[in-house]
Amino acid sequence: MNTNTGHDQASADVMDSLVQASFTVIALLSQVAAEHDLSLTQLRVLAILRDREPKMAQLATFLGLERSSVSGLVDRAVKRGLVRRDVSSDDARAVRVSLTSEGQRLVGLLRDQVAVLIAPMTSSLGSADQKRLSGLLRRMLE
Amino acid sequence: MNTNTGHDQASADVMDSLVQASFTVIALLSQVAAEHDLSLTQLRVLAILRDREPKMAQLATFLGLERSSVSGLVDRAVKRGLVRRDVSSDDARAVRVSLTSEGQRLVGLLRDQVAVLIAPMTSSLGSADQKRLSGLLRRMLE
């Protein structure tokens, strides 16, 4: 009988495999980031800016961080020439953050390297199972 | 034609869904940790110690961190009464780390809370699909 306390075996299995897979993937992303002297958070910043030009407060929301924390992150990324700050056209208080061309180049490179590192894992599944996996994950994330 | 550069659509799909799912899961773990004033790393330490009593160097390997970093982590966990250091019986240089009863209690609680938070996600899949998902993830991680 399932008493719905979240402890039945099937739930525990999904939880454990999801958690383990997540740590594996995050470790891999951290490794790619570290090879470019970036933290995981800096990599996230670049990934977010890949198809967005948010204001600071929006970037903080995406990252789940305080605005003050994001100020420092953006400072360091600007110092490295990866990111740009521009005063918003519609609100003189607001700052819009975007990738420089150097930042765009790097984010493409990072994506390629992640693909290379993740491939040995995913290719242990056949092509049909890869589609099943991404389908299941997407349905779960919706 | 797939030129095997890791850029075909199926590979990109799995990569993107895995990365997105991983960030979602890690954010959830961080949230549970934060509710107990723990960092994600401290939560990992407790989870590792749940069924192991490693020496410092082994714990560092599990975490993928330097021994000096682990010294600080264990210091803070000891200070909170969650973890204990004992001189190893076979090597007077080595230190064995283990959970206190308070640490055991907490790690159980954390696991329950993660299960509760992850449930809304996983339960969007039927029971058969949950099994498929954990099966695919496990095969991928082997």
Next chain:
DNA sequence: TATTGTTATACTCTATAACTATA
């Protein structure tokens, strides 16, 4: 008055280098 962003401050996390004690 409320909001946007930055700055000041403090603590955690992490690495490197130097050290102590034991093997």
Next chain:
DNA sequence: TATAGTTATAGAGTATAACAATA
């Protein structure tokens, strides 16, 4: 000599609180 662990130091990441500029 080599290994296990700690300590000293420095930089990044993070939050809270206080602040300036603009709305």
